[in-house]
Structure formats: structure tokens, C-alpha cells
Amino acid sequence: MPQCDQHTLMVRVCMVIEQHLIRMKGHNALNTIETHRFSNGLRLLVEPKKNVKSCGLHWVFPSGACMDHHDQVGASVMLGEMLVRGAGSMDSRSMSDxxxxxxxxxxxxxxxxxxxxxxxxxxxxxxxxxxLLSTMVLDPHLSGEAVDPVRSLCLQSLDSLRDEPQHEVMLRLRARHRHAPFNRNGYGERSAIESMERSHVHDAWRRGIVPDGSMIGLCGDVDTSKIVQLLEDRFGSWSGSTSFPSEAQDERGGVEHVHRDTAQVHIAIAWDAPAAAHSDAVLERVASRVFGGSSSGRLFTEVRQKQSLCYSVGGSYRVGPDRGEIVVYAGTTPERAQQTLDTCLAEYHRMSDGITEEEFGRARTGLESGLVFSGESTSARATALVSDQFLLGHPRSLDEVRAEIAAVTLEEVNAYLSRRSRQEPTILTMGPAALNID
Amino acid sequence: MPQCDQHTLMVRVCMVIEQHLIRMKGHNALNTIETHRFSNGLRLLVEPKKNVKSCGLHWVFPSGACMDHHDQVGASVMLGEMLVRGAGSMDSRSMSDxxxxxxxxxxxxxxxxxxxxxxxxxxxxxxxxxxLLSTMVLDPHLSGEAVDPVRSLCLQSLDSLRDEPQHEVMLRLRARHRHAPFNRNGYGERSAIESMERSHVHDAWRRGIVPDGSMIGLCGDVDTSKIVQLLEDRFGSWSGSTSFPSEAQDERGGVEHVHRDTAQVHIAIAWDAPAAAHSDAVLERVASRVFGGSSSGRLFTEVRQKQSLCYSVGGSYRVGPDRGEIVVYAGTTPERAQQTLDTCLAEYHRMSDGITEEEFGRARTGLESGLVFSGESTSARATALVSDQFLLGHPRSLDEVRAEIAAVTLEEVNAYLSRRSRQEPTILTMGPAALNID
Structure with a gap:
């Protein structure tokens, strides 16, 4: 047996352990994303996470409101309700149990x-x-008996919007600002729902619940290889694909007042903004945080804190695959409504003069912190994986998003803001009296 | 130099490492709670968490709505708004920045x-x-100039309730179901706010922002000893205590209809339930999940899924230090309102017959999973630490709560449900027409 230097050995052992721990930590911090595309087209996006026991799941199918036939707008909504009413050998109750x-x-x-x-x-x-979820979506009963109860619920859901003017005004803004059929919402249209038949819902299921275009995002305590195997076994014969419709070339935008006997005037405004994959998107993310960020954005500061025009005001940037938009909501008294609207519009235009170094730094810090917070939520990450895949064609790790934000410079943001076109916004107001809009 | 057996040495090294890793893992899983009480009475409750970078903070002061003088109801609300408008050497804007x-x-x-x-x-x-938060609460400007803008915002916030009938009906239910002054809400009273003076807000601050009765909950990436030191340095001269008022012996409960030209009838119901520290509280938690749980409780199943009476219905158990309550909300069409109300009441009464073994098992599983989910959110845990301290006199680790739930038996739940008194509920309805209530 060779003589050995205990000290040297211990040092080497320690080095090995240290490297191992660093790797473990690195792996944990990186949260590498594992992706798998099944032969039927379904995509699986997994971010395994150590040290959590939960798993967030977000499964999407190309069966949203834009896929409804133009005279069956609401079929997707009724499908969503009918899916949970029995599948495979389970009735509604036993599936829920x-x-x-x-x-x-x-x-x-x-x-x-x-x-x-x-x-x-x-x-x-x-x-x-x-x-269970697979059975629910692949083998739902979609029984004729369920149609009337589901229709009734969907109509009641539509009715309830009348008692939520803040929500309703935003849906109406979307209806006016976007091209059809991407201007629809998750409520459907009354006349279509009233005359919906079981076959329409079944068609929506057959056309939209297809693997090619569907994506499953998972984050948390998950073993990817086991899930791949499970899905392979489950999805033996599941096949099909679909594609999203193209934008109609209809008129959009403009100004509309909806008369309602509400206590407040509800104001909603939208401007076009970069699509998700556009290189300007990250610049708009920084800019819109300065503009509309809660508790410190320019809108909040000017409209609420300085002028006390309304209790509730905010703006945000929403991205889509082909377009994005900046939307603003403000709820105020009839007497203050005109000034509120004017101030919101003025603040948007003032953005084209650029933001300050300080605003830039704070916005970037806020975005970076927000990334950490959402990174600690398995459900938020599962949703983000799918959203990235849909909008960008690939999921992004938190480190990638962080690097993207860190690379932005103030000059880039301000150059973007100055070249942002001076477009006319779409404006929706709801309340007892219309406002003046130049 | 002594001869050495490499193998034996390696085995020992590995054992040491293994034990160390087990300890690390154990520590992580336990998430032990560290508490500190400062000499001025402030309590600090900390749950350090490895593997996260965020820290959730929840800091409460005995300065809620119940502490307002009866003719200054809303002073606390105005105080909440005024705190963020400058403190120490910072004005509103620089504090926010x-x-x-x-x-x-x-x-x-x-x-x-x-x-x-x-x-x-x-x-x-x-x-x-x-x-920054310490400066905000200990050294706020509470300037006279801020009073009118803040008053205006608070009045607008009150106005906006008229456009949120679902929210308003629940506040009115509370106002009627609880004894004063615990029947108040976070909006204040119009007449009091209209006549509020700076001195009233300052009084609310002086009386309520006191260390004895205040609690700070922290969860996440936090070093307790550093925070204790920081707070010791900060709070040198901060002192004071207060106590909550006692319940008025006023009439409460009963039935009320509020006429509103809403699209739906909004129905709100409350029953008394065990206080947080009562041994029945954990039994009610299980029972109320069976009764009102979202997407599978009896209310959801019976009212929404089977009878299609309304799109939105749910019930929950809310605990307070001296009382608890079960509250139900349902929004429905005027034609279906009577049957909806009757069904909700019938389902509550049917609970006294007990729940099944299966319902019991599912409810317990749901509560246990929910614990894991909330345990992974630093902000949810920070809030829970403070809430436990207030309601029970000590914070509970997730393992303690889990053990409490695991110890519950079906027999205990059903014995509790059968002895639960057949009390008259408080009922609030809001909409175009009143309902019949026996």
C-alpha cells in the first residue's frame, strides 16, 4: 500500500466537493430548460426546479376566440366550459373529484x-x-345535455359584464383597436351563444384541440423523461394541426363613447406598439414601465399623485405575435374626466422627448427584480415558457431575459421613443356623458 | 508520517459530507421561524429560506379602521395615503424613487x-x-398641503365602489353582520372624510403607528441578526402602545335589500363561525372547503354546475381574533335570484348532516397542497407569520399547520357540524328587486 499524504488528499477531496457544489448551485441557478417535440407536433417545455415540491402546468391549444367561425363566436368559450363536464369513463363530478x-x-x-x-x-x-387533464381534453363527453346549462352560464357571464364597467371598457377597447378576429374576448357573442348547437362546440373541439400548435409548459418538481414517456403513451393516436387566421383588413381604431349610468367615467386608451419578436420590444418594456408603472410611473405620478384626478390609473404594454399595444385605464368622476383624458394623452406624447438616466435606471431595476420574483413562482414560469414559445418561437431562461434587459442602453430607449410614430390612439369612454376629443 | 488507509479515510470524509448535506436539507425543509421582541414591544417574525433571492415583508400597525374615532371614520385610510407622500428628508417623489x-x-x-x-x-x-419603510412610517411629513388631494382621492375611491357592486355588497354585508367598530372597511365614511383635518390624520398616526402591537414578518433571503441590529439602530426612541376597542353591543345581522339598477342581483350571506384560536377552527377549515371550495365545493357543484343558477358563486371561512364568519357570494339574474338564495341557504343547512369520507379526504388533500403552494411564496409566508402572531399569539411553521390538519378526523368534523348552531344568517341583496326571505 502506498504511503499517502493525508493533507494533500483532503485538499483534493475538498476541491472535488467544492466543484460539485458549485455545479449543483449553478444548475439550480440556471434552471436549464428542457424541450421536447413529439411526432404529432405537441411541444413540451420544462424548467425543472430543485428545492420546490410544487409543479406549475400551463397547457394551451390553438382553440382561442379567434378560431371561432364568424357566426359562432363563443363556441370556444362554451367548449372551455364543456370540457370539465365529463370525459373518458368519468362524469363531471367524478372528474372533479x-x-x-x-x-x-x-x-x-x-x-x-x-x-x-x-x-x-x-x-x-x-x-x-x-x-386526468389528457383525458379531459382528448376524450371529453361534450354531451348534448350539457349544452343548455353551459349556454345559460355563458350568457350569465356576459350579463355580469354590465356590472363590471372597468372590465367591460377594456374589452370594448380591444374590440375597436384590433383587427378582426383578434379583437375578440373570452365571453363570446350573445346571438351566437343563444343559437349554439352541440355540433358547433364539437367542431371547435375537433379543429382546435390538436397537438400541432399545442404546448405544455411545466416548471418545478418534474422529471422530464418520465413526462415524455407518459405523454407518448397517452397520445398514441392524437394528431392534427391548424393555423391561425389572418387579420381582416377592416377599419379599426377611432373614438367611441358608450353611455352608461355609472358613477364614474371609465376611460380606456390604446396605441400600437412593437410585436413580441421585434427588437424594439425590450425598449418598449423599459419605456412603458416609466410611463405606466404602478406606484411610480409618470401616469400614476401626474394623474393621481399630483393632480388627484383619479384613484385608479395605470398603463401597460401587451405583446402579441404580430402586434403589441400600450393600453391605459383610468376611472374618474364626470367632472374630472376631460382633464384626466387630456393628461393621459399628454403624458404619452411627452414620452417622445425621452426618459431620464434616473428613470431608466429605476425601470431596469424594477424589471430585473420582477424577473426574480416571477422566477420563484412555478406557475408563473410555466406560463412564461409557453408564452415565449408562442411569441418568439423558443422559451427563454430567466438569465436570457435578464441579459436582454441588461444590454439595453438609455440611448437606445430614447432613440426608439423619438422615432415612435405619432399615431392616433383608440379611445373608449363609458359613463354618463361623452368627452371632447380633438 | 503515519501510513494511511486511503479507502477508510474517503469513507469517513463521505460520511461527514453526507451528514452535512442532510443537515442542510433538513434545515431547508424545516424553515425554522426566528422571532425577536424589541424592548419597545415591536415583534419581528422571520422565516429564512434558502434557495430564493427574494424577501417578502409584511409590516402591520395597530392603526386599522376599527381604531378611528367614531366621527373620524376614514382617518386611517387617509393616513395610509399620506404616509407615501414624503418622509424624513424625502419628498413624495424622491421617496418613491x-x-x-x-x-x-x-x-x-x-x-x-x-x-x-x-x-x-x-x-x-x-x-x-x-x-426606507421605517422612515416612511416613523417620520412622515403628513403635510397640510397633502390633505385636500388625499381627501379627493379617498372620496373618489368611495365613489368607485358604486361601479363595483360585487365588492360593495360584501362590504355592506360586513357592516351589517359584525359588531361596531369591527364592521368597518378600508374606504372610510363620506361625511367624515369630507370634514377630515390634518390634525385628525396626525392623531391617527400618533395613536396607531406605535411599536407595541406592531409586527414585521419576513420570509426569504434574510439574515435575522442583521435585521435585528438595523431595527435596534433605527427605533431608538420609538415607543408607545395601544389597544383595540371592545365590541359595541349594537344590533347586528338581519336582512337588507339595497335597490340598484344593476344587471345582476348580487347576493351576500354571512354566518358566525369559530374564532382563529378556537379548537373548532381547523374543523371549520375542512368543512368550509367542502361547502364553498372553488371548482368543486358543494355550492359550486349544486348552484353552478347542476342548476346553472349563476356563473359566479363561492364561499369562504374568514377568521378573526374573537370571531370568525362564513361568507357566501353569488351573482345571478333577477329571475334566478330567489332560487339561488334558497339553494345557498339549503346547502349550508345540509352541512349539518355531515360530510362523506371522500369529501373529507379531498378537502384535506386540497388544504395540504395549498400549504405547499403558499410555502413557496415568500410574500404569502411573510403575511402568514404576522397573521398567526396576531390571531394565535405565535407564528406557525408550515409543518405545524400540516400536522394540525393531518390530525383532524372525519368524526370530529361531523361532530362539529352537527353541533353547529342553527343560526340565522345575515343576508344582503343588491339589485333591481328584493327577494323573499322566510
Missing amino acids: AMDRCGMRRSTDVGVFHLSASATMLGASLQDGIG | AMDRCGMRRSTDVGVFHLSASATMLGASLQDGIG
């Missing part, structure tokens, strides 16, 4: 592009949970 | 018992963030 036994917190939603199912559960229940 | 530079996401809120400041920031910015 089985999901409860997995400890699943879940919801379905109909957006413009996608119908989505979101869930948070323990990683230990993930396989069972995905199994 | 400094918080932005910390990447702080923050908000203030006025509840029944407490005025609270909540924030999420990076652990690396925590000391700066706490420094």
Missing part, C-alpha cells in the same frame, strides 16, 4: 389565440394530474 | 385591525428597503 384527490388547483381560460388549462399541484401528483 | 431603486414592489392597505405595508424585494436590498 379525481382532480381534487391530486390536490390540483386548476382553471381553464379562453384567450384570443388559445384555450388553456392551468394547474398547480405537487410534483408527486404530476403524472396523475397530467393523465 | 428611492424605493424603486431598491426594486421594491410595495403597497399599503387599511384593514379592520391593522394598517399594513407590504413589499417584495431582493434579499440584497432588504436593509435599504426596511430603512
Whole structure:
């Protein structure tokens, strides 16, 4: 047996351990994204996370409101409701019970592009949970008996909008600002829902619940290879693809007042902004934080804090695959409404003069902190993976997004703001009296 | 130099490492809570968390709506607004900018018992963030010039309630169901706000922003000893205490219809339930999940899924230090309102027959999963630490709460439900026509 220098050995052991720990830590910090594309076209996007027990899931299908036939707008909404009313060998109740036994917190939603199912559960229940969700979407009963109850709920949901003017004004803004059919919402149209038949909902399912164009995002306590295997087994014969419609060349934009006997005047404004994949998008993210950020943006400071024009005001940047938009909401008294609108418009125009070094620094810090916060939420990350894949064609790690933000300079933001075209905004007001708009 | 057996040495080294890793992991899983009580009475409750970079903060002061003088109801609300308008050497704008530079996401809120400041920031910015918040609450300008703008915002906030009937009906339910002054809300009273003077707000600050009765909850990337030191330095001369008022012996409960020309009828119902520290509280948590749980509770199943009476219905259990309550909300069409109300009441009464083994198991699984999800959110945990301290006199680790839930038996829940008194609920309806109530 060779003689050995204990000290040297210990030093080497320590080095090995240290490297190992650094790798572990690095792996954890990086949260590498694993992607898989199944032969039927379904995409799986996974960000495994150590040190958490939950797993966030976000599963989208190309079956959003824009996919409805123009005389069946609301089929996707009714489909979303009908999916949870029994599938495979389970009736509505036993499906819900089985999901409860997995400890699943879940919801379905109909957006413009996608119908989505979101869930948070323990990683230990993930396989069972995905199994149940698969049955729900691939083998739903969509029974004729469910049509009338679901129709009734969807009509009531539409009715309830009348009692939520802040929400309604934003939907009406979208309807006017975007080209059809991307100006629709997750409520459908009354006349179409009233006459919807089971076959229309079934058609929506057949056309839209297809693997090619569907994406599953997972983040948290998840073993990717097991999930790939599970889905391979489940999706043996699932096939099909679809494509989104193109924009209609209809008139859009302009100004509209909706008369309502509300206590407040609800003001909604939209401007076009860069699409998600445009190189200006990250510049607009910084700029719109300066403009509309909660508790310190220019709108908040000027309209609320300095002029006390309204309790609630804010602006945000929403990105889509082909277009983006900046939207502003303000709710105020009838007497203050004109000044509120004028101030919001003036603040938007003032942005073209650029932002200061200090504003730039604070906005960037805010975006970077926000990244860390959302990175700690498995459900937020699952949603972001899918959203990136849809909008950019690939998911981004937090480090990539961080690097993108860190690379932005004040000069770039201000150059962008000065070349941003002086476009006419779309304006929607709702309340007892119309406003003057030049 | 002694001869050495490399193998034996390596084995020992590995054992040491393994034990170390197990300890690390154990520490991480336990998330032990560190508490500190300062000599001035302030309590600090900290749950350090490895593997996160954020820190959630929840700081409460005994300065909620119940503390307002009966003819100055709204002083606390105005105080909450005025705190963010300058403190120490900072004016409103520079305070906001400094918080932005910390990447702080923050908000203030006025509840029944407490005025609270909540924030999420990076652990690396925590000391700066706490420094700024301390200045904000200990040395606010509360300038006379700010009174009129703040009054205006608070009145607008009150006005905006008229356009949110779902929210308004719940506040009116509370006003009727609870004894004064615990039946107040975070909006104040119009006449009091209209005549509020700077001295009233200053009094509210002097009386309520006191250390004894204040609590700071922190969870995430935090070094407790550093924070204790920081606060010791900051709070040199901060002193004072207060106590909450006692319940008035006023009439409460009953039935009320508020006429409104809304599209829907908004129905709100409340029953008394166990206080937080009562041994029945955990039994009610299980039971109320079966009763009102979203997407599978009895209310949801019966009212929405089976009878299609309304799109939106749910029930929840709210705990207070001396009382708890079960509250139900349903929004429906005028034609369906009577049946909706009747069904909600019938489902509550049916609970006294007990729940099934299956319902019990699913509810417990749901509560346990929910614990894991909230345990992964630093802001949710910071809030829970403070809430436990206030309601129970001590913070609970997730493991303690889990053990409490795991110890509950079906027999206990059903025994509780059968002895739950058949009390008259408080009922508030808002809409175009009143309902029949037996």
C-alpha cells in the first residue's frame, strides 16, 4: 500500500466537493430548460426546479376566440366550459373529484389565440394530474345535455359584464383597436351563444384541440423523461394541426363613447406598439414601465399623485405575435374626466422627448427584480415558457431575459421613443356623458 | 508520517459530507421561524429560506379602521395615503424613487385591525428597503398641503365602489353582520372624510403607528441578526402602545335589500363561525372547503354546475381574533335570484348532516397542497407569520399547520357540524328587486 499524504488528499477531496457544489448551485441557478417535440407536433417545455415540491402546468391549444367561425363566436368559450363536464369513463363530478384527490388547483381560460388549462399541484401528483387533464381534453363527453346549462352560464357571464364597467371598457377597447378576429374576448357573442348547437362546440373541439400548435409548459418538481414517456403513451393516436387566421383588413381604431349610468367615467386608451419578436420590444418594456408603472410611473405620478384626478390609473404594454399595444385605464368622476383624458394623452406624447438616466435606471431595476420574483413562482414560469414559445418561437431562461434587459442602453430607449410614430390612439369612454376629443 | 488507509479515510470524509448535506436539507425543509421582541414591544417574525433571492415583508400597525374615532371614520385610510407622500428628508417623489431603486414592489392597505405595508424585494436590498419603510412610517411629513388631494382621492375611491357592486355588497354585508367598530372597511365614511383635518390624520398616526402591537414578518433571503441590529439602530426612541376597542353591543345581522339598477342581483350571506384560536377552527377549515371550495365545493357543484343558477358563486371561512364568519357570494339574474338564495341557504343547512369520507379526504388533500403552494411564496409566508402572531399569539411553521390538519378526523368534523348552531344568517341583496326571505 502506498504511503499517502493525508493533507494533500483532503485538499483534493475538498476541491472535488467544492466543484460539485458549485455545479449543483449553478444548475439550480440556471434552471436549464428542457424541450421536447413529439411526432404529432405537441411541444413540451420544462424548467425543472430543485428545492420546490410544487409543479406549475400551463397547457394551451390553438382553440382561442379567434378560431371561432364568424357566426359562432363563443363556441370556444362554451367548449372551455364543456370540457370539465365529463370525459373518458368519468362524469363531471367524478372528474372533479379525481382532480381534487391530486390536490390540483386548476382553471381553464379562453384567450384570443388559445384555450388553456392551468394547474398547480405537487410534483408527486404530476403524472396523475397530467393523465386526468389528457383525458379531459382528448376524450371529453361534450354531451348534448350539457349544452343548455353551459349556454345559460355563458350568457350569465356576459350579463355580469354590465356590472363590471372597468372590465367591460377594456374589452370594448380591444374590440375597436384590433383587427378582426383578434379583437375578440373570452365571453363570446350573445346571438351566437343563444343559437349554439352541440355540433358547433364539437367542431371547435375537433379543429382546435390538436397537438400541432399545442404546448405544455411545466416548471418545478418534474422529471422530464418520465413526462415524455407518459405523454407518448397517452397520445398514441392524437394528431392534427391548424393555423391561425389572418387579420381582416377592416377599419379599426377611432373614438367611441358608450353611455352608461355609472358613477364614474371609465376611460380606456390604446396605441400600437412593437410585436413580441421585434427588437424594439425590450425598449418598449423599459419605456412603458416609466410611463405606466404602478406606484411610480409618470401616469400614476401626474394623474393621481399630483393632480388627484383619479384613484385608479395605470398603463401597460401587451405583446402579441404580430402586434403589441400600450393600453391605459383610468376611472374618474364626470367632472374630472376631460382633464384626466387630456393628461393621459399628454403624458404619452411627452414620452417622445425621452426618459431620464434616473428613470431608466429605476425601470431596469424594477424589471430585473420582477424577473426574480416571477422566477420563484412555478406557475408563473410555466406560463412564461409557453408564452415565449408562442411569441418568439423558443422559451427563454430567466438569465436570457435578464441579459436582454441588461444590454439595453438609455440611448437606445430614447432613440426608439423619438422615432415612435405619432399615431392616433383608440379611445373608449363609458359613463354618463361623452368627452371632447380633438 | 503515519501510513494511511486511503479507502477508510474517503469513507469517513463521505460520511461527514453526507451528514452535512442532510443537515442542510433538513434545515431547508424545516424553515425554522426566528422571532425577536424589541424592548419597545415591536415583534419581528422571520422565516429564512434558502434557495430564493427574494424577501417578502409584511409590516402591520395597530392603526386599522376599527381604531378611528367614531366621527373620524376614514382617518386611517387617509393616513395610509399620506404616509407615501414624503418622509424624513424625502419628498413624495424622491421617496418613491428611492424605493424603486431598491426594486421594491410595495403597497399599503387599511384593514379592520391593522394598517399594513407590504413589499417584495431582493434579499440584497432588504436593509435599504426596511430603512426606507421605517422612515416612511416613523417620520412622515403628513403635510397640510397633502390633505385636500388625499381627501379627493379617498372620496373618489368611495365613489368607485358604486361601479363595483360585487365588492360593495360584501362590504355592506360586513357592516351589517359584525359588531361596531369591527364592521368597518378600508374606504372610510363620506361625511367624515369630507370634514377630515390634518390634525385628525396626525392623531391617527400618533395613536396607531406605535411599536407595541406592531409586527414585521419576513420570509426569504434574510439574515435575522442583521435585521435585528438595523431595527435596534433605527427605533431608538420609538415607543408607545395601544389597544383595540371592545365590541359595541349594537344590533347586528338581519336582512337588507339595497335597490340598484344593476344587471345582476348580487347576493351576500354571512354566518358566525369559530374564532382563529378556537379548537373548532381547523374543523371549520375542512368543512368550509367542502361547502364553498372553488371548482368543486358543494355550492359550486349544486348552484353552478347542476342548476346553472349563476356563473359566479363561492364561499369562504374568514377568521378573526374573537370571531370568525362564513361568507357566501353569488351573482345571478333577477329571475334566478330567489332560487339561488334558497339553494345557498339549503346547502349550508345540509352541512349539518355531515360530510362523506371522500369529501373529507379531498378537502384535506386540497388544504395540504395549498400549504405547499403558499410555502413557496415568500410574500404569502411573510403575511402568514404576522397573521398567526396576531390571531394565535405565535407564528406557525408550515409543518405545524400540516400536522394540525393531518390530525383532524372525519368524526370530529361531523361532530362539529352537527353541533353547529342553527343560526340565522345575515343576508344582503343588491339589485333591481328584493327577494323573499322566510
